[in-house]
Amino acid sequence: MSEISFSFDDKLYKGIEGEPMAAALLRSGLLSMTNSIYHDRPRGVIGLGVEEPNAIVQLVSGTKESMLPATVIEVVEGLAACSLTGVGALPQMPDESRYDKTNCFVDTLVIGAGVAGLSAAENELRAGREVLLIDDQSGPGGHLRHLGLEIPASLFDVLHHKNLTYKSRCTAIGLYDQNYVVAIERRTDHLGEAAPASRARIRVWHIRADRVVLAPGAFQRPLIFANNDRPGIMLSHAAATYVAIHRVKIFRKAVVVTVDNQGYRDAVRLHREGVAVQCICDVREEAGGPGVDAAKAAGIPIHFRTTCVDTTGGEEGVLKTVILQNLDTKKNFQIDADLLAVSGGWTPIVDLATHIGIKPKWSEENAAFVVKHSTEKLVTAGMLAGDFGGDDDPAIFFGPELNKEQSLRAYIDLQRDTTLHDLRRAVGAGLSSIEHVKRYTTIGTAHDQGKTSGMLTIGALCQLGNISPGDVGTLSFRPPYVPVPFAALAGRERGLLTDPIRITSLHQWHVEAGAVFEDVGQWKRPWYFPKPGESMEEAVRRECIAAREGVAVMDASTLGKIDIQGADAAVFLDRIYTNMFSTLPEGQCRYGLMCKADGIVFDDGVTTRLGKNHFLMTTTTGGAARVLAWLEEWLQTEWPELKVYCTSVTEHISTIALVGPKSRQLLGELVTDIDLSKEAFPFMHTRMGTIDGIPVRIARISFSGELAFEINVEWSYARYIWERLWSLGIPYNLTAYGTETMHVLRAEKGYIIVGQDTDGTQTPHDLNMSWIVSKKKEFIGKRSFQLPYLKSSGRAQLVGLLTANYEEVIPEGAYITIQNAGADAQGKIPHIGFVTSSYFSPALDRSFALALVADGLGRMGEQIEIPLGKKSLRATICESVFIDKENIRRDS
């Protein structure tokens, strides 16, 4: 063991490599480590591990991780930390450490490598199972380590069994259904500078085990008395361990207050290390057993029916005297001491068991909530199962009676500075449920999640209400058992790896052309293509004019595409779409709308009949996966007799939309084997042809209302076709446009975007699309149109809006009210709808919008108002088609 130096609050300390920082600081005499968050009281270490509520520090070196208990940090050369008063600070720089995760499947997972866990592992190995043993300490042994005892030889062999994997510094943070356990393994912090750069700092283990053995052990709990928070007051097991194992030689005179025999054993350990134990105060009437005998043999005075009621402090609030009380005579006496070692009984770590809904049961014998669970899949062992391994004989006692003055400084949750007084107030306010009391007082809501305070709260409630802890019940704990850095959970899925990014085969061209992109689901789509110095508004205006007056081109490859084949494909589409597809001739396209069974519009798109039994469906860009899932659901679960096969071909086919009055002329230079004339190739028809020998399918589909052609080509040829268009397009002033211009163009024509112009409550009728609802056939959703609430008045209907001010574009989502509407009796101005799409139209040279308005289709010409904070816009309700109502341009 090598001596190292580390810094704490800018001061250098010596320590032994690998020991807890708390031990090294205590050995240096640092009792008062920080001040508490609300009451500003000096506080020091009280515990041994993750239960520590006081000694919370922030690393200044390395990752600068915050809110770490000094009891779990292993000191290494060069480590630097500072104290915190309950609130950590996030580092300003990203954490550059590596984090990774691994999946693991194992016969048996044993959580806890104390004697109980090791014994359980031995049994599992004997039964021929492979075992993963995880433990949050740096080595196996559990309490034995604190006692300085070796693991029994038989159990030591278990650790080296070929079918056992042991992971130290590996904390189970969550137990989930069907034995799914998430654990975090700390792999580098304890190595300091020597840690290999390639090694992940924390590995998150996702473990699925046939059997899980929970042997997490227990925390010692404190007692409630006045001024129970002074530096120098510690849990007895922690005090004895720091003194005996970590050679902390700063205490001269100790008082031990106990409810069980553990206090006697710890008193004896302190005595043997040269601490003058002034007395043991035991709330019980008598006690017996080896620990008690050893204390008597050591000559330590024992006071029965006695406990601590108060303390006084000296410099920096550090413990000076202990005020003790005989519980029967209520007489007080005081003893000077620099250490008050408290043994309030053991609290088994029930957290993981409660994660999956197991309710711990109160055990009078153990004076604790325990989980005795033994099924084929899940077993509890050791202290959690109530096996306290000896003669502890604990009293059910959480603290003496205290007056109001005392209760103000009798702390229950040290991290939240919550006192017995706060608890009494909660009860006084009528709260009796532990879950309500927790939320009212904030007990157990700090970073330690009530590891020491939870049971005290239950105990105090019992004493107030004169009931048994079994009647109060335990808190339900939630994962994670200890705080986990977000960086660990994110692992390598950070930055570009956070979510898949989908790009089209033309993406690189868009990048080179200076496109500004927007995210549409996982897709990156060009939003607009600004020329140098151009604003978005200017670029969109230019793109819109090109599409309406010349020729413009857009990458529409992200449209969802589903290839549908089979003898019953046409029948199937008739049932899916509100309109008829079985009558669609081969080589033609049709716009379709689909509803869910409740009659609400779900998706839309153009579907093309490529052959008698072959259709190509397009969906919205964002809806592709849901639509395919929807089709599959009906085929698999309702109509298995239909011979239909659906295949996603979104990334197989690139779609280039060529739009504008000059699109025919430009395309004609490229495609020579298709007659593109109006007569030979009408709107909503499709033709097969070639461009430079590359097979293409051209379709007259328009999402802009202009004369337009869609070039569909195998994905990898798209860039070539696109470049060819551009090489010929210069004389036409060919213009690339993005999604913003697409939105303006489609809105000018009143073409909806499902999800933007609908909010999940619109039927086709609400969208003024009754023309697409077939009366001749059955389809999903049809029956619902007869339901009264879909026929009633007041439904939100899609309309257009023309603003009074031509220049002012209404914000999308803005509420609409009746003009000059007065406030109702409640002082509210009733709104009648909201704006769904709103743009400036270069073609109309004015602002316009689409909106969902209650009974909107019956309100044509009505003046409405759009209140926007202090100002208010005015607009007129109109039809939702603004351009080319007769479709002359589209069909030209």
Add this chain to the structure above:
Amino acid sequence: MLNIPCPYCGLRNETEFHYGAEAGVGYPDPNTLSDSEWAKYLHIRANPKGWLPERWVHFAGCGRWFNLWRNTVTHEIGPAYLPFTTQPKAPDPDSNRDRMEGAKA
């Protein structure tokens, strides 16, 4: 996290599946139902405390729909079965009794 037995792929994590509510609720003939019967089909599903046959789809796997017994309290998983096949019997209602009792408390 549930460990779900896909009849085609075997045991997989819940994250690979999508939930499809109560199983065995067939699509009725819409035109034979009253408005309230149709609304019931649309919106009402059984939600018992205990074992429930449910529909699941192995969305991130084989993409197939199947049915599965699941205990809504203890999250125990019972047998899986394919659509249009005979439903196996519900598992023992008394299994995992202490978690059922915990839920009652």
